[in-house]
Amino acid sequence: MEKEIDIKNLFTLIKRRIWIMITFALLLTAAGWGYSTYFTTPVYDASARILIRDDTKFFNTLTEVIREPVIMSKVTEELNLNRSPQAVASQISVMPVGESQIVEITVTDPNPVMAAKIANSTMKHYREELPKLLNFSQTKILTEAKENAEPYKESPVKRMLIGLIAGIVLSLGMIFLLDSLDDSVRTEEEAEKLTSLPVLGSVSKMTRKTSPILKDKRLKISVRGESVVSYK
Incomplete structure (x- = not known):
């Protein structure tokens, strides 16, 4: 049907x-x-801050370069990481601090020591490669990343x-x-669809409360002085 x-x-x-x-x-x-x-595997984060002295639209380009393969490959080589530069870049988040020229680099890793090492290595190679890439050297490390003993709880x-x-x-x-x-x-x-015949009537649902037989039974029990049973 x-x-x-x-x-x-x-x-x-x-x-x-x-x-x-x-x-x-x-x-x-x-x-x-x-x-x-x-x-879930505990993940630790470590953050470092670097000052980029530039107040023009060029500032966004300077921050985007931080996670480029040319920087990440240097990091993987220095720390002898068994992962690709793209994988290391996925562990790093770069966020300007408010409207200032300070940029915070945060690294997440299952190893708290490695998280701090990746952050510091990233800043180091960023400062070394930036003059070669964009002829810009107005950077200064403000805070180095330190090992965080408390895991990052998602x-x-x-x-x-x-x-x-x-x-x-x-x-x-x-x-x-x-x-x-x-x-x-x-x-x-x-x-009607199943039988192809019209429905002439229907029987309403009967409960113990609406059943005349059960009502009469309750009445008889009450007259005899026995305990009245309530049906619902």
Whole structure:
């Protein structure tokens, strides 16, 4: 039997199996939190600051050069790193401090000592190569990077949000799958399509509270003086 799903039926379908969506969302959100808390490798960061004496638009170019392969290759050679210059560049973030000419170089690495070494080596080779590349030498190291004993703790909110979205998407897929496998007749329209006959009447849902037989039974029990049983 073909099923036509409109917006109203779609919401009704989701509402009927909302427990599936809640369960999937809670489980995968908890999984995202657990992964961030117990299964991620601790990462350490180290920051250094350098002064670039330039107040023109050329300043942005000077800061972009810091992570260029010509600088990163020097760093990998000096520290004998078993990784590509591009991989080292991905560990480095360069951020101007406010509207000043000071630039902060931050390196993240699983090894706190190596994080500080990469930051300091980057500043060193940047100052050496910059005059050759752009004929600019007005730089000065303000603060060298030091080993940070405390790991950088990434907020688990991002992975929890990913888990929540994944849970909602998977639960919707499960709900639609269960509905496609369900051949039961739930509405008068479905009964008419299935039998090609008009529906002449319907029987309302009967509960213990609305059943005249159970009402009479409760009355008889009360008259005899026995304990009254409440049906819901």
